[in-house]
Amino acid sequence: MSISLERRYADRLEEFSARHPFLVDLAMVLALMGCSALGGSLTLPSAEPPDQDKTATVLTGVACLVLLKHRTHPRTAVVVAGGCTVAAVALGYLVTPLLLAPVMAALYWLATLTDRGTTRIYGIITTLAVILAAVFTDSMDHLSLLLRTIGPFFWLMLPLAAGNMTRLRRAYLHAVQARAEHAERTREEEARLRVTEERMRIARELHDVVAHHMALANAQAGTAAHLALTHPEQSQRILADLTGTTSSALRELKAALGLLRQNDHQDDTGPGSTALEPAPGLARLPELVATCESAGLEVTVTTEGEPQPLSPGVDLTAFRIVQEALTNVTKHATAEAARVRLAYTGSRLLITVTDDGTGKPAAEAPQGSRGFGVIGMRERAHSIGGHLCAGPRPQGGFEVATALPLQPSPLPAEGTRP
Numbered sequence: 001m002s003i004s005l006e007r008r009y010a011d012r013l014e015e016f017s018a019r020h021p022f023l024v025d026l027a028m029v030l031a032l033m034g035c036s037a038l039g040g041s042l043t044l045p046s047a048e049p050p051d052q053d054k055t056a057t058v059l060t061g062v063a064c065l066v067l068l069k070h071r072t073h074p075r076t077a078v079v080v081a082g083g084c085t086v087a088a089v090a091l092g093y094l095v096t097p098l099l100l101a102p103v104m105a106a107l108y109w110l111a112t113l114t115d116r117g118t119t120r121i122y123g124i125i126t127t128l129a130v131i132l133a134a135v136f137t138d139s140m141d142h143l144s145l146l147l148r149t150i151g152p153f154f155w156l157m158l159p160l161a162a163g164n165m166t167r168l169r170r171a172y173l174h175a176v177q178a179r180a181e182h183a184e185r186t187r188e189e190e191a192r193l194r195v196t197e198e199r200m201r202i203a204r205e206l207h208d209v210v211a212h213h214m215a216l217a218n219a220q221a222g223t224a225a226h227l228a229l230t231h232p233e234q235s236q237r238i239l240a241d242l243t244g245t246t247s248s249a250l251r252e253l254k255a256a257l258g259l260l261r262q263n264d265h266q267d268d269t270g271p272g273s274t275a276l277e278p279a280p281g282l283a284r285l286p287e288l289v290a291t292c293e294s295a296g297l298e299v300t301v302t303t304e305g306e307p308q309p310l311s312p313g314v315d316l317t318a319f320r321i322v323q324e325a326l327t328n329v330t331k332h333a334t335a336e337a338a339r340v341r342l343a344y345t346g347s348r349l350l351i352t353v354t355d356d357g358t359g360k361p362a363a364e365a366p367q368g369s370r371g372f373g374v375i376g377m378r379e380r381a382h383s384i385g386g387h388l389c390a391g392p393r394p395q396g397g398f399e400v401a402t403a404l405p406l407q408p409s410p411l412p413a414e415g416t417r418p
Helices: 002-019 021-040 053-069 074-090 101-113 116-136 145-227 232-261 282-294 312-332 373-383
Strands: 298-304 337-345 348-355 387-392 398-405
Touching: 002 021, 021 053, 021 101, 053 074, 053 101, 074 101, 074 116, 101 116, 101 145, 116 145, 145 232, 145 282, 145 312, 145 373, 232 282, 282 298, 282 312, 282 337, 312 337, 312 348, 312 373, 312 398, 373 387, 373 398
Parallel strands: 298 337
Antiparallel strands: 337 348, 348 398, 387 398
């Protein structure tokens, strides 16, 4: 309790000193004048006081007044205060802490406001000058050489040590504050980075859900309108599939928005909670193929190697990449068939989606209609440590190839190409 109370008063004193520096300096100068005046009147019992009272008063007054400029000119304050003190000692005044008070204050502020080298030079010169004046003055002849030396040395070293400790403490507090500010900026930057990554993830998920189903719905509606007169039964069947496509789009969109609205502290099993569908994976690939075929695109799926269990993140990424690749075929290619190849090789899953059309993906569309399909697929693959390549095939058509790890890794693997 007492430590906190002392700290509170110390903080208030520092705040007042920062607000009114001249008043603090003036009060200090007046106190030092009183100390030096009292010190000039002290003598040893067997010694007589010197006769130069006015000279001593002027010297001590100048030594104190110069301290008003110690904040801007600490070296000048030490030189003037030290010179006046040496002159007073040489006149025969007794060397006491009260007489040395002005030069002690000047040395303290010198050590506080300047570097260590400057403090050492000025401190040594001032201390030696005062000691020599005390050694050769007549007022201290009856004292031993050791007492005349050790007294001034001790009293002048004390403010130098205190000022050095104050300077180190201020430097330490400044370093702590700088580290705290750096940590705060780092936390803010990390928070912004996490927000940006989350926005990108949500944008990719919504793009995959909306773009895929809307593209299929558009293709199904166009096909149904084309066959309405010539093949009404087939047109009715496509319209029924269109209803399923839009319903699936609404369900996935509702699930995505439900995750955004979900409260971390909300009990998902409560009466007001909404049951969310599990994230889609390659198990829903037959459903995706059926939906594409209803839009007039024939899709062939082949699997090579022994299927391996995938982590939820890799399973979702694989499904979304296949979904987006087939969506691009439906939207941008004049193809009637597409092939999906899944190859399990070691610890990786190779996915290849090809078509024999003549169109270009959204990423290579004209500037005015450029989309984010290939960009989103590549970001998804990189986010789990995989790679993705997309481009026209030499024999015609377009190909999307990706290599995904069976278990996600924090960084993309180097030197691997799908």
